[in-house]
Amino acid sequence: MMAKRPISYAVLRGKVVETDLIEFGGRGGDITFLAPDPHKIADQIPIASPRLMEDLYDISFEDILDYLAELGERCRLEENPYLQEALEYSYDTAPTTKPIMDSFYHDLPYMFDKDRIRDMVDYTIGIDHLEGWVNQDINGSHVGVRAYGARCLHIVAGNGPVLGALTIIRGAVTRGDTIIKVPSNDPFTTSAIARTMVDMAPDHPVTKHLAVAYWRGGDEELESQIYQPHNIEKICAWGGFASVKHVTKYIQPGIELISLDPKRSASIVGKEAIESEELMEEAANRIACDFATGNQTACSASRLVYVMCGTEDEDIEKLQQLGQKTYDAMLRLPEVVTTKPKQYDPQLKQWVDTLRLSDDFYTVIGGEEGEGAILVSHTSDRVDFWEYMADRTINMIPVDTLEEVLDVVDAYTQTVGVWPENLWEDVRHKGALHGGQRFVELGYAFNGAGLVGPQDGIEPMRRIVKWIVSEQPLPGRPTLWEAGEDVKMLA
Amino acid sequence: MATAAPPKDTTLEREAERWMNDPYEHFGYDNTKIHSLPREEVEAVQLTAMNLRLAERRDQVQMLKKLADSQNIDAIGSLEDMAPLLFPHDIYKSYPASLLAKQKYDKLNQWLTKLTRFHPEEVDVSECDSIDSWLTKLRDETPLDVGASSGSSGTCSFYPKSKRDYFLSMMGQRVQLVQKFGEPVKRSDIDDKIHAIIPLYKDGHASMGGFGKYSCQVFGKGDPDYWHYCFDFKLSQDLMWLAARLRAAQAKGDISKVDVPDSLLARRAEWEQSQKDMPAQQLAFINRMIRELKGERVFVMCTSNLLYSVAKRGLEEGLTCDFAPGSVFMGGGGAKGVPLPDDLEEVVCGFFNTDRMISSYGMTEMNSFSVQCEHDRYHMLPFVTPFLLDLETGQPLPRKGKQTGRASFFDMTAESCWGGLVTGDVITIDWDHQCECGRTSWAIEKQINRVSEIQGGEDKISCAATPQAQADAMDFLTGFGG
Numbered sequence: 001m002m003a004k005r006p007i008s009y010a011v012l013r014g015k016v017v018e019t020d021l022i023e024f025g026g027r028g029g030d031i032t033f034l035a036p037d038p039h040k041i042a043d044q045i046p047i048a049s050p051r052l053m054e055d056l057y058d059i060s061f062e063d064i065l066d067y068l069a070e071l072g073e074r075c076r077l078e079e080n081p082y083l084q085e086a087l088e089y090s091y092d093t094a095p096t097t098k099p100i101m102d103s104f105y106h107d108l109p110y111m112f113d114k115d116r117i118r119d120m121v122d123y124t125i126g127i128d129h130l131e132g133w134v135n136q137d138i139n140g141s142h143v144g145v146r147a148y149g150a151r152c153l154h155i156v157a158g159n160g161p162v163l164g165a166l167t168i169i170r171g172a173v174t175r176g177d178t179i180i181k182v183p184s185n186d187p188f189t190t191s192a193i194a195r196t197m198v199d200m201a202p203d204h205p206v207t208k209h210l211a212v213a214y215w216r217g218g219d220e221e222l223e224s225q226i227y228q229p230h231n232i233e234k235i236c237a238w239g240g241f242a243s244v245k246h247v248t249k250y251i252q253p254g255i256e257l258i259s260l261d262p263k264r265s266a267s268i269v270g271k272e273a274i275e276s277e278e279l280m281e282e283a284a285n286r287i288a289c290d291f292a293t294g295n296q297t298a299c300s301a302s303r304l305v306y307v308m309c310g311t312e313d314e315d316i317e318k319l320q321q322l323g324q325k326t327y328d329a330m331l332r333l334p335e336v337v338t339t340k341p342k343q344y345d346p347q348l349k350q351w352v353d354t355l356r357l358s359d360d361f362y363t364v365i366g367g368e369e370g371e372g373a374i375l376v377s378h379t380s381d382r383v384d385f386w387e388y389m390a391d392r393t394i395n396m397i398p399v400d401t402l403e404e405v406l407d408v409v410d411a412y413t414q415t416v417g418v419w420p421e422n423l424w425e426d427v428r429h430k431g432a433l434h435g436g437q438r439f440v441e442l443g444y445a446f447n448g449a450g451l452v453g454p455q456d457g458i459e460p461m462r463r464i465v466k467w468i469v470s471e472q473p474l475p476g477r478p479t480l481w482e483a484g485e486d487v488k489m490l491a
Numbered sequence: 492m493a494t495a496a497p498p499k500d501t502t503l504e505r506e507a508e509r510w511m512n513d514p515y516e517h518f519g520y521d522n523t524k525i526h527s528l529p530r531e532e533v534e535a536v537q538l539t540a541m542n543l544r545l546a547e548r549r550d551q552v553q554m555l556k557k558l559a560d561s562q563n564i565d566a567i568g569s570l571e572d573m574a575p576l577l578f579p580h581d582i583y584k585s586y587p588a589s590l591l592a593k594q595k596y597d598k599l600n601q602w603l604t605k606l607t608r609f610h611p612e613e614v615d616v617s618e619c620d621s622i623d624s625w626l627t628k629l630r631d632e633t634p635l636d637v638g639a640s641s642g643s644s645g646t647c648s649f650y651p652k653s654k655r656d657y658f659l660s661m662m663g664q665r666v667q668l669v670q671k672f673g674e675p676v677k678r679s680d681i682d683d684k685i686h687a688i689i690p691l692y693k694d695g696h697a698s699m700g701g702f703g704k705y706s707c708q709v710f711g712k713g714d715p716d717y718w719h720y721c722f723d724f725k726l727s728q729d730l731m732w733l734a735a736r737l738r739a740a741q742a743k744g745d746i747s748k749v750d751v752p753d754s755l756l757a758r759r760a761e762w763e764q765s766q767k768d769m770p771a772q773q774l775a776f777i778n779r780m781i782r783e784l785k786g787e788r789v790f791v792m793c794t795s796n797l798l799y800s801v802a803k804r805g806l807e808e809g810l811t812c813d814f815a816p817g818s819v820f821m822g823g824g825g826a827k828g829v830p831l832p833d834d835l836e837e838v839v840c841g842f843f844n845t846d847r848m849i850s851s852y853g854m855t856e857m858n859s860f861s862v863q864c865e866h867d868r869y870h871m872l873p874f875v876t877p878f879l880l881d882l883e884t885g886q887p888l889p890r891k892g893k894q895t896g897r898a899s900f901f902d903m904t905a906e907s908c909w910g911g912l913v914t915g916d917v918i919t920i921d922w923d924h925q926c927e928c929g930r931t932s933w934a935i936e937k938q939i940n941r942v943s944e945i946q947g948g949e950d951k952i953s954c955a956a957t958p959q960a961q962a963d964a965m966d967f968l969t970g971f972g973g
Contacts, residue, residue, distance in 0.1 A: 343883075346884065350581075350885060351579070354581050355585065357554050358585040377587065379589055379590075
């Protein structure tokens with residue numbers, strides 16, 4: 001049925017482009033795909049003038065939510081041929097497997113739920129700031145603050161197809177003019193949603209203020225043309241260096257870079273986890289949910305699991321049991337959540353196999369079939385290759401004190417899963433000081449409120465808007481021309 | 492997998508034993524002969540040697556036994572069958588890092604014992620209070636001279652090679668570097684004292700310090716007057732380790748989290764000062780050698796960049812260098828991120844008055860260096876079997892045509908450890924090609940990469956951190972203005 005070549009469509013401000021196709025990808029055994037020659041459409045990618053953003057202010061926040069809700073309805077996989085096609089092609093490009101991709105696509109409509117978006121935006125930015133001026137009398141002036149949409153280029157990560165949808169939503173609710181440069185590991189999903197928008201409401205301001213295209217990151221001729229202050233004000237880049245290395249040379253006054261650095265995550269588990277059969281079972285289930293979900297491709301997936309069980313021989317024996325139960329729990333999780341990885345990283349496999357020979361210091365549970373593995377340390381050391389944990393592989397590390405754990409929480413740490421409750425306050429507070437950015441109850445790293453709040457401490461939602469201030473004097477404020485010697489010049 | 496070994500052939504076994512035990516003596520120290528053997532004959536001897544070594548080492552090296560047992564391999568029927576028994580290089584750092592930080596040298600000894608046929612665990616290390624004192628004790632009381640190195644992650648690897656391994660390795664350099672391929676062997680090339688100029692340390696456990704004394708043995712025939720080093724002290728492995736830990740901690744953004752003993756941390760300033768002074772001292776040293784050893788035959792082994800800076804300055808100042816004909820200049824790759832100058836060869840050869848600057852490919856974990864020929868290929872010694880492993884599957888690639896894969900080797904001469912090794916390098920070999928230089932030996936093409944540089948597709952973006960992404964970012968940031 002899919003005899004034709006996969007196409008990453010460009011969708012530019014209400015118009016679908018599928019001409020002048022050229023080939024991309026294909027490096028290191030990847031599939032190739034076609035996309036419109038970006039050089040031929042470069043002038044249509046940015047908005048012609050910021051003046052054209054006025055139409056976004058003819059509609060209300062609730063109008064935007066209505067638009068998104070209808071879009072969500074139309075993103076039902078079974079009724080949307082664009083998404084069906086994109087999904088089919090994405091099996092080859094995505095880092096995860098078919099059941100997980102099916103589930104991502106199946107759940108797409110729920111991302112557009114009005115109440116969910118409203119709460120998320122209100123909590124993170126404040127709807128009143130988006131809808132009008134929020135006024136306050138301060139220091140003798142009537143001060144107003146409002147969040148305006150910006151012309152923002154988004155370089156999104158491709159390890160989960162939800163990120164394109166999330167970016168479309170973020171752009172719409174902030175009344176931004178949104179350009180999305182899609183990645184080669186997810187070149188199809190975002191344009192399928194954008195094509196749906198064009199069918200639904202080609203002239204709607206939200207449709208008109210979205211441009212989706214693929215070009216090779218680092219295409220200097222193209223990027224030097226687009227990445228100019230007269231075209232864009234902000235660049236929001238996921239994936240840190242991989243995506244920003246080409247971008248930094250264009251950063252200049254007038255272009256702000258919002259860089260969502262790559263992160264990793266960990267779990268901190270109390271000694272309760274080895275105290276009884278039941279508690280061990282519970283801890284195992286919670287740990288499995290936090291590392292195996294989405295096959296550990298997300299930064300929020302745990303990779304190191306510290307267990308405060310002590311380091312005596314009998315503690316290690318118990319820890320090995322916990323490791324086995326965690327392995328079993330991983331295998332029990334439904335396939336919409338996690339499956340045997342698409343391909344187990346061969347370098348990681350080599351390291352894991354080497355570890356098997358060091359059985360004085362480590363116990364390796366599983367990993368023979370590329371299904372994932374639990375690496376149990378017998379000392380409070382993490383494995384030497386701890387930074388490369390992937391494809392459902394964790395290192396379970398016994399420690400005596402919380403301090404030892406906190407030493408490894410740093411600025412690269414995103415999510416820290418904590419269990420049980422008695423560790424919560426202490427870990428959250430001290431962990432934050434060490435650099436940890438998100439603390440969740442163990443087992444809920446992927447089962448929470450969504451990307452609400454600051455996200456990695458970087459506040460992308462509050463930063464993709466422009467915060468504008470207005471000031472008027474309150475009655476009685478002395479004028480400079482009348483104040484004479486009494487005037488105070490303060491910042 | 493139970494494969495039968497080829498039928499027993501005692502003539503072949505005797506030949507293999509000679510290659511294994513003292514290959515240079517066996518071939519009369521004749522570089523031309525060593526690199527002119529028919530490939531089929533070499534393969535037959537290699538296979539025989541592998542089976543002999545497997546039988547012998549299986550009960551001597553515990554890690555090998557574990558690996559061979561788990562693979563159910565008792566003997567091999569072809570060279571490719573050896574692939575599952577090659578040790579990943581990471582095995583030599585597979586101890587928990589805290590053993591070093593907590594100075595548990597007895598535990599480290601127990602670990603090390605599993606990687607060698609000798610017995611470090613029998614050495615009393617209860618008095619040892621540093622890596623240096625531990626490795627020195629082992630060197631004093633066993634045949635071992637452990638080769639240490641520290642990688643970018645800050646973990647030290649320990650390769651328990653023997654003094655004999657070091658000696659063989661150095662002898663391989665003399666045999667291959669001093670003699671021109673194709674010319675009949677001259678006894679003077681092997682027997683004469685040649686000055687060894689090593690602009691590095693007198694001693695040490697890392698290769699920058701370890702090779703010196705063996706170069707004195709092999710090139711200077713043990714005469715200390717023929718051994719010239721820049722730094723009259725031992726390169727401290729503890730300080731090397733400290734430096735590596737500091738680098739790793741810096742990359743993580745918290746320099747206070749360096750897990751080394753306090754006594755060692757206190758020596759940080761000492762290390763930093765020595766690093767700062769090093770280039771100027773090395774330059775002065777080489778210049779002094781040029782004056783003092785005028786007219787003498789010398790062997791110079793150092794980084795290409797150092798040779799270059801000496802030569803460049805020498806030419807600018809109108810100095811001449813008159814070492815005797817037949818002197819040898821061997822440069823090495825240079826530090827990561829420091830590109831080699833375009834006119835390297837021209838400047839070095841011009842100043843040192845030599846036909847070419849030789850480079851070679853080798854590593855601490857092997858006795859055998861491969862020397863580059865005039866056609867830019869690194870030729871393998873016949874007692875080392877190269878394997879190319881598929882980067883994705885780890886399976887051996889066919890031994891025909893031009894192949895690129897993960898470099899792996901079996902060095903039958905390894906006296907202490909298991910000779911099978913999987914490296915972190917990516918190399919290319921054209922198995923069917925006979926090199927224009929006349930050597931019949933298999934040869935590695937000039938381009939050698941790290942596996943970590945090769946992997947990773949184009950334009951894929953992920954929110955999950957990998958060290959490579961961070962290292963790239965650091966290189967990029969620190970590269971500004973430099």
